[in-house]
Amino acid sequence: MTYGVRIALLLWIGAAAPLPAAGQEGAGGQAATYDKHFFDRTQPSNAYEMVALLPGFTLVEGDGDVRGYSGAAGNVLIDGQRPAGKTDTLGAILKRIPAARVARIELIRAGSASHDMQGYALLANVVLAKAGTISGRIEAEQALYRHGRRGPRFSAQATVDGHGRVLDLFGTVYREIDDEHGFGVRNRFASDGAPLRLARYAQPEGADIAQATLAYRQPLFGGTLRLNGLVQDKRKFADIAYAVTFPAPDAITGSEREHARTWEGGLRYERALGAANDLELVGSYRSVATVGIDRETSASESSLSDERANASEAILRAALRHHRGDWAIEIGAEGAINILDSRNALIEDGDPVLLPQANVRVAEHRAEFFATASRPLDARLTAELGIRYEMSRLSQTGDIDLVKSLAFWKPRARLIWTPTPNQTLRLLVEREVGQLDFGDFVGAASLTSGTISAGNADLEPDSLWRIEATYERRFGAGSFTLAARREWISDLVDQLPVVADGTVYDAVGNIGAARRDIVEASLKWPLDGIGAKGVVVTADLVARRGRATDPSTGERRPISGDLPVEARIALTHDIPAWKLRWGGSFAFARTETAFKVEEVEADRLAGRLDLFVEYRPDARWTFRLFGKNLTDSPATRTRDIYAGVRGDSALRYRELRVLRSGRYVGLTVQRSFGG
Template identity: 50%
Template sequence: MAADAGSSVTAFEPDYFASAQPVSALDIVKLVPGFRLEEGDSELRGYSGAGGNVLVDGQRPTSKEDTLEDVLKRIPAGSVERIELIRSGAGYDMQGYTLLANVVRSHTQSLSGRIEGTYANYRHGYDAPRLAGELRHVAGGHILDLSGAIYRDIDDEHGFGSRNRYAEDGTPVRLGVYGQPEGDNIREVLGSYQLPLAGGTARVNGLYKMKKMFANIGEEVIFPTPYDASGTERVNTESTEIGFHYDRAVGARSQIELLALRRTTGINGTDKSFAPSGDDVTRESSDASETILRGVLRRKAGNVSLEGGIEGALNILDSHSALEEDGVDIPLPAANVRIEEKRAEAFFTAAWHLSSALTVEAGSRYETSRLTQSGDSALRKSLSFIKPRLLVRWAPSPQDEIRALFERSVGQLDFADFVSSASLTGGTVTAGNKDLEPDSLWRSELAWEHRIGKGSVVVTARHEAISDVVDRIPVFTDEGVYDAVGNIGSGRRQEVQFDFNLPFDPLGLAGVTLQGSGLWRHSRVTDPVTGERRRISEDLPIEAKVSLTHDIARWHTRWGINYVHAEKETTFKIDEVEIDRVPDRVDAFIEYKPDAAWTLRAFAKNLTNSPVIRTRSLYTGLRGLSPIRHIERRELNSGPYVGFTIQRTFGG
């Protein structure tokens, strides 16, 4: 390791992580003290904030569709020259993150690659095979990366169990056996080519991905009147992406970065249900595209680092939805909608290195957009926001760092919330809401990071004052009153987060590492239906996970156990309160490396074998004004499952 906590960049060489026997860059990044991997949100329109907090060779992956975890898994540990932990003021586009990890790969001339095969088997009869491979060729400044995968993902929070209904006093209203196994069949191909160009470096990348979601639903009602019902859900999603990235130095102190990106997503879905009471069908189809142009200029002048840029984006969505009951079309509000958004964002950031221990970063973003909606409802809307940000970083000692952050953040409107949708399994209709506004908040955050040998502990306290909270509201139409996503006024949120990475070598337990995180969250907003104060919908009150790993270098073996604390998510709809409980979960693995090229891994997941429970309290009308119709309790369990992975690297 080079540099201390007060420097903008701390470098970790491969020897720092060697005792943990990492297989991929993902394993290495998870061991960086004080760092927590945060995926970007590919659903965000535009590039800012969508790329996550990891760089590869000093650049964010251009693709928005490819997750950071997948990118890092494809990089063999043996090809990593070092990991750089980057703080503000180091000349990188932080995009709102206080820390970045930069994975620096070896660029010696070579041909290298990886092939991986995985198989998992589930108790309910489904399996999840996977075959993936990567190829990398480096020749001078020319780098070609190719990868592809074909696999099946099974949703282990769905499976088989029961779905029963009870009166408010607990009397059974309907009892039945229920099954809803779900999964995705996926094929994807990715590629990128990097080359020297006009004194800089250019990279072109492309992606094609086809995902076919399936769910097979079966229900056997045994009380009060026996009958059988069934259903299917099928959703095909086809995604394409092509990007261009260019950067070069301008003089001794400046650098420019240019980016262009084009994404398309086509979705076609059909849900069917068959029951003695009748047959229902819902259909949805949409075509979405996103085009982004972005330019950034960075400059270092003494102890000041400057960054400025501009980004423009064009987003288009054509969406259609339909509901059919016994062959009769049922009208839905805002079922056929076209939305077009033109966005622009200008940003500027300055970081002052006042001393080796103190850095102040200040900046602001200005965002403006114009939304146009046509089809079943018409809308023209212009939005603009200023988003200032102030970050102070102080390292009173080589082992400690204190970070204080104050900023304004503005959410993005989800185009899907403008369009109506229907769920046959839930028996619900969600109306589109053209009057939706983005939420905005002022965030205050204080974090303390403490280094303990090769480990670290980070404690963060956060307060958010939110305007125009996005939650659920009633929408009144000629056809009736519908639940919809909408704004419900002001709210607040407090969070306390605890992250730790603790190697136990100093205690005489060589190779043993304990890692984990915990988040306590408390939020409050006024319910638009009842007028009472409550939690913001879908805010989890507690999130926590812990992993224990043991690396036994002399046996070329690594094993571990992971624990995830139970989660409870509550959604407050206008005529229903839905609570999803995911129980405590334990997973385990053992990994063996007979030599540097081969990795054999066996895993067992969901060892707690606890059902995922959804409880729905449904009212006869608006909550607070109407009595409960019934309480529905659905329990689904996929059971424990086991699998293995075989990986072979070559070249390099």
């Protein structure tokens, strides 16, 4: 029997496993409900692990860096609503919710009349059980790294629930270590392979973070009001050291420090307007102040880079949802004001160096209007149509004065076919428009790489048309999902040369049309059907192939920053009789390439293995021992540096940097209290 036939047979056996009674499909396949009993055999410790077990569902965090609210929202609701804030990720919020607090999770499919899908085909709604008057959890963690580094963490969360008014408080202080940096070599070689410079190199990186959040909920005027606030202090650090051994001994030291302070507040109000309408109002404000100081010193020279930025965002959004009969209609509008004030400076050997467009203030006033309508065409077929219109006005002052106005239509059409209760096919056609990164308007220097980039005031957002087909097959408590999409991109934002004062700089800009093909596959496979009780295997794969015309060489090449392959496989094994849970995951090697004006930079992270074992002697205590990067995998950066613009210049040298952070282990202790 061939290997492929064996895999097909095992999948068929797994598919024959009956669906647990805890997972109930709603009418028309629009929703499924998974109560606490569905998760009993897997013993998840928090809502994040529970969401990861939902058949056919993959968590999308959203992007907190996206301006406005629409593009930043993820695909998980908590008690029917998304968090109003943007700094805290969905993953972090879900990990703070103990599994005992989750009453059930609803898997909502596109076409629902009661929820803002935000363009997603699936939403997970985590419905919380009523807590006791006071409940919460305390967590302590210590991770031990190579070279004596430590990663301590202390967190505390408390919920006060009284007469419909719920207050959630959370605070944490911790140090995170970047395990993609560490200790190794950084060597340079000529085009014929001869060594030009050999050096031992160290670049350990991390961040010290303190954060406090508050969330409050209460009934108000027949609806529900939610308030949230966040304060975060984040101090990144990197200590850099070269020990050059060839061609002559030399020592270079450096440091990178960045201090970011974030304040955020938000509100969300929902109210039913009669039997067929729901109103939702969202408002938020966020401010981030950042100071970054980089230094590099050798026996003969010194450099200092000083980057300071203040960014703010104010958002107001209103949506009205109408549901009558088979129709679900949503209309709404969103407005946002975003401001970035950035000041960058470079000093070499005590003298300032001119940075193109280093002092810039960017302000954006943006509005978006949207409408979505969906209805079942028959018992198995649902159609959804949507349209968004976005307009914005960008103004730049400082080293350059420029005002531009932008406007875009963004239509979307989705067709959902459910030929059988356990199979779904989704077809999607949509247009998307990207957002400009305000940081790309500002010139900056990197001492670590020895490069200067220019700001580009003439940037336009890229846009694309996407067509996508997704097949979802559910079997028992497992699922297999396969998606294929093609994207036709206009005005691709990538790297291009910019000339300032007669000097060619690398900058972010529009390089023309491009195309991207993506295939995604996801498997969630409980092995109970083949005798491995309590074992769940998950696997995820994303393959991309993009093609664009390089502005430096005129040749076709991949899109900068695209990962050709991302793949991960994980296994968990729950043994309730022993109050034990263990598992591990392996992330396959991945490579990211950036095609700059005078260099090509490729970052490769080798495959990594993580393992854990978790013991819960009772409902209140949890002990988790973990080991990460057990393969001691290297992070390799290869830079091909040219004498001038690529395509017109010869290769000056190749730089090879190989860093290892080492294996590390840790222990997490959690203690729950209250009801």
